[in-house]
Amino acid sequence: EVQLVESGGGLGQPGGSLRLSCAASGFTFSTYTMSWVRQAPGKGLEWVSTISGSGISTYYADSVKGRFSISRDNSKNTVYLQMNSLRADDTAVYYCANSQWLVAAFDMWGQGTKVTVSS
Amino acid sequence: DLQMTQSPSTLSASVRDRVTITCRASQNVSNWLAWYQQKPGKAPKLLIYKASSLESGVPSRFSGSGSGTEFTLTISSLQPDDFATYYCQQYNSYWTFGHGTKVEVK
Numbered sequence: 001e002v003q004l005v006e007s008g009g010g011l012g013q014p015g016g017s018l019r020l021s022c023a024a025s026g027f028t029f030s031t032y033t034m035s036w037v038r039q040a041p042g043k044g045l046e047w048v049s050t051i052s053g054s055g056i057s058t059y060y061a062d063s064v065k066g067r068f069s070i071s072r073d074n075s076k077n078t079v080y081l082q083m084n085s086l087r088a089d090d091t092a093v094y095y096c097a098n099s100q101w102l103v104a105a106f107d108m109w110g111q112g113t114k115v116t117v118s119s
Numbered sequence: 120d121l122q123m124t125q126s127p128s129t130l131s132a133s134v135r136d137r138v139t140i141t142c143r144a145s146q147n148v149s150n151w152l153a154w155y156q157q158k159p160g161k162a163p164k165l166l167i168y169k170a171s172s173l174e175s176g177v178p179s180r181f182s183g184s185g186s187g188t189e190f191t192l193t194i195s196s197l198q199p200d201d202f203a204t205y206y207c208q209q210y211n212s213y214w215t216f217g218h219g220t221k222v223e224v225k
Contacts, residue, residue, distance in 0.1 A: 035214070037163075045155075045163065045206055047214040059213060062120075095162055103210055105153035105169075109162035 002026040002108045004096050009113030012086045016117075020081040022096030022110055030054075030074040033099045035106060036081045038092035038115075048094070049081060052102060064090075086117045121146050123207055125217035131225040138194040140220045142207035147187050151211035154183055154192045157219075158203045166205075167192065197222070 008020040022034070036048040049070040050059045058070050069082040079096060093114050097106035122145040132138050142152070150170040155163040165174045167183035170190060180195045194201055202224060207217040 037216075044219045045157075045208075045216040047208075047216065050214065061213075103151060105165055105208065105210060106155075106163075107165055107174075109164070111162055 004110035006110045006113035009115045012117045018083045022079045024077045029077040034079040035097050037095045040092040091117050123217040129221045133225045136197045140192045142190045144188045148209040148211035150186045152190050153208045155206045156203045
């Protein structure tokens with residue numbers, strides 16, 4: 001069974017940092033593209049970042065470019081989102097999702113981890 | 120930037136109604152278009168990929184059509200479990216979601 005389990009959310013300070021993790025199981029992790037999508041309270045879905053299976057290619061939304069960094073450890077079947085210079089508008093539930101290729105829909109999603117940025 | 124515009128933003132319907140949601144892309148996305156269903160407090164679920172391909176396990180009352188810049192999601196006979204919010208997503212050039220269509224009880 002495919003499972004994606006996010007962790008690392010919580011309360012972050014404006015200007016501070018948080019690191020999210022997404023542990024994967026049930027599929028050949030290294031062959032899958034992984035993405036992060038967020039949803040602010042009461043709002044729609046916003047794509048945040050994507051990383052290729054090898055980890056060589058990374059992509060970011062303009063809203064997080066230069067502040068967030070995506071990475072993966074294929075030996076641990078885990079993808080990470082390092083969030084720096086946090087802002088109030090980063091407050092959201094963050095989901096990880098997988099897809100078979102870069103040009104593909106997001107097949108499976110985790111349950112999400114909540115990030116709140118507030119002083 | 121590529122924009123995805125969904126309409127309507129809210130749709131009131133009854134069980135067994137035929138429901139159609141439209142998604143328009145500001146640029147040609149070919150058929151690289153997906154539809155997702157999301158219920159409150161839950162993660163999104165993939166329904167349709169490549170504009171018209173039904174994801175495994177998704178009921179056949181869901182169908183997708185379109186290419187280029189105009190797409191539709193149709194629910195042929197709305198069931199109680201289908202009241203939810205639906206999002207389109209293009210993946211031709213990076214990834215962009217529409218703003219969502221909430222299907223509510225009439």
